[in-house]
Amino acid sequence: MISPQILHGDIPADTWFDRWLPASWRPYSRLMRLDRPIGTWLLLFPCWWSAAMAAEGWPDLWLFALFAIGAVVMRGAGCTVNDWADRDFDGKVARTAARPIPSGAVSPRQALIFLVAQLLVGLLVLLQLNWFAIGVGAASLLLVFPYPFMKRITYWPQAWLGLTFNWGALVGWAAVRNDLALAPVLLYIAGVFWTLGYDTIYAHQDKEDDILVGVKSTALALGENTVAALWGFYGLALMLIAAAGWAAGLSWPFWPLLAVAAGHLVWQALRVDINDSSDCLSKFKSNRHFGWLLLLAIVVGRLW
Template identity: 50%
Template sequence: MNQTIVPDSQARGLLARLPATPRALALLARFDRPIGWWLLFWPGAWAVALAGGGVVRWALIGWLLLGAIAMRGAGCVFNDIVDRDLDAKVARTAARPLASGAMAVKVAWAWLLALCLIGLIVLLQLHLYAQVVALASLALVAAYPFMKRITGWPQIWLGLVFSWAALVGWSEVAGSLTLPGLLLYAGTIFWVVGYDTIYAMQDREDDALIGIGSSALSMGRHVRMGVMLCYLAALGLWGGALWVVRPQILALAALLPIAVHLGWQVITLKEDGIDPLAKFRSNRFAGLLVFCACIVVGNA
């Protein structure tokens, strides 16, 4: 069976040493591409920091990291179960374990259950209110793999899903979903749409050929402008969240580093097969910059 590691894997050497089955399981959960769980984790960490828990709630941040790794893996497994027919038609995804036939679907379902059990352990570390908020995301998560089949803007749905940790982290520390947490969540949706549009630039030809939607296709030749507008909206909403917590100009100044970074992404973006992946991955560092801003404002 073909178990070729996909082009954007970051752990070729480690995965190459694993036996066939553990290797296929790791690939299915995208453990070879940690950027995914970093992007899922950061919004939760931001919310904890902005709510004032960045210093005293390090254990919570650790649990959110574990939950992000497990649930991002579970989401990828479910996505690949649903999309195995489409993945087989796209060059970048044809080597995935289910699309290539390297793994049976029933094994994938068992792996999905195991990852969800880890997520359950993380869920039980939260207070009831935050647990309810976290569970409310499941319908969005379950529907996401189907969005590319019915809409040209599946990245918006992904934004709703990948930003949800901001609501969980805020509600756990603040005790309820108040305005700063909601603004942080809204801004993160636009950030996700921006960076995933950049990621989708890699697949535009294949997506158009097999008839599935993406924001990179929907924006057409205006993709750079579209990403820029998404990032500006993200910065504006994040600024609103920081201002509600601490209405001072210096609070807004904490966002200057991330504004520069996002501007660099847009200005230097090249529409080829290499640069979009590099720019997409750079959002792991972008997440760190926003975390620094939130921890400074939340603990000032």
Template identity: 55%
Template sequence: MNTAEGRVADSVGNWVDRTAPSAFKPYLRLSRFDRPIGAWLLLLPCWWSAGLAAVAAGAPLPNVWHLVLFFVGAFVMRGAGCTWNDIADHDIDKRVERTRSRPLAAGQVTLSQALAWAILQSLVGFVVLVQFNSFAIATGIASLGIVALYPFMKRFTYWPQSVLGLAFSWGALMGWAAAFGRLDVAPVLLYLGAIAWVIAYDTIYAHQDRDDDLFAGVKSTALLFGSRTRPIVAAFYGAAVLLIGTAGLLAGGGLPFWLGLAAFATHLGWQVTTLDIGDAPRCLKLFRSNRDAGLLLFAGLVVDAML
């Protein structure tokens, strides 16, 4: 970490560090644009839902305009959410080695500046949201309470990852709502499967901070599961595959969907078998690999719609 240049401890050598104007760097780092994996993980359930809707409707492709809107919306709303998270956690972040170099904890921006940046990003996200039908708009707005509560959950429960799952999986409802103007059993099951997926991968991620979280007095499933993490993560990943598979069955998924789901399940199995909760770099690598796992499932849905 080079704190003199304002770099964040777990993100070095990225485009923000290399090329972004100095005045913008703290804000880009607040939004985690130097670490886009979280935006991808927020986006993928949206794309899964759009793909599932295309399969159910017999459309040749997911709605491309919706995919673009979800892409933009995921990146700006993840940025707004991360900024809000840093506002809520700036005192805790100062006591955690991995997060003390974040812009707000390190004093590179003020609380009022961070709040203004969160509001600006949220306004961009709202502009994206209103491009959808009224039911999808209402569905999107319904997620905001969960997003607002999430940063505080680690103070009260060992299950903050479940609240993150509720928030990060919301897109599993949005793609279907945008396509049909309603919700059915299939997208609800997809949502539940995505929640199980999020709980599992964020537990892996949380093992990086296990000791610091104990010191700071905050809670996580990593602390709760401890040495039992591998079988419990395997169970959540298994539930994700089962629920998503049932959603695909109800939507009329064909062989390409099942092949995509099998590739997704194989990837999750690889994560479980290679997990070492005492190896922080390994945990981070496995966490990040979930983008590839999610893209395999999405590819199966797209090919299924095409065929």
């Protein structure tokens, strides 16, 4: 297998999308970031964690599949909105200038039509859930659409992203139990702090360009205090996850497995180099491992 290379910043080349998709589809696959699935994983895990926590035994694999499809299309929709809103900024930055909209591969009008198509698929997925979960899921749109503009308003757009990306912690529980409780609320808040950590690491890749184009981020707000802040963000996330596990009544194997997952976040905070873009990207992507470790902890804690 040929290792992907980077062209004009952040677009991988020679992925299976390039080899198998028709040429006319490729700009849209890049617009929804199918070639960079880490964002889909980070959106999906809170759904899976919560659904597994709410289950009475094995988690419902049909629900897991629905959430996976929903995460792909809704993450894609979020990327489409973000790129449409940032089309003028992205064209001025080398890392993002080759993205489909600023490069001209997809027009702003075509991007909006594609956005509607993705939202319709997301709606079809949502309609497979119970009515309470549908209402909870639909409410997330109040967070999704303002997000791309937060970086122009506040130095803490990562906090808004956390509120948006972890909404699945509420939807997953609602889809299983047809209600909400303390456990999913605690898990949701934990996810916000987790996102503050990993997306601050990610934002350090862009800090010079952000200054150039005049947008804000926690990387700029925290600067050299980022690592200290990571200990706080990740520490709060882990305490709230532990509280959610206790509120959900998970059995004792949850705790040692949670400690293993916690070790991964400790490793990130200890080893990240905020002045090395490649290391920041690597540490950011490694949160997929944390997601799997925590899912294992929850499933075993529920099954035991």
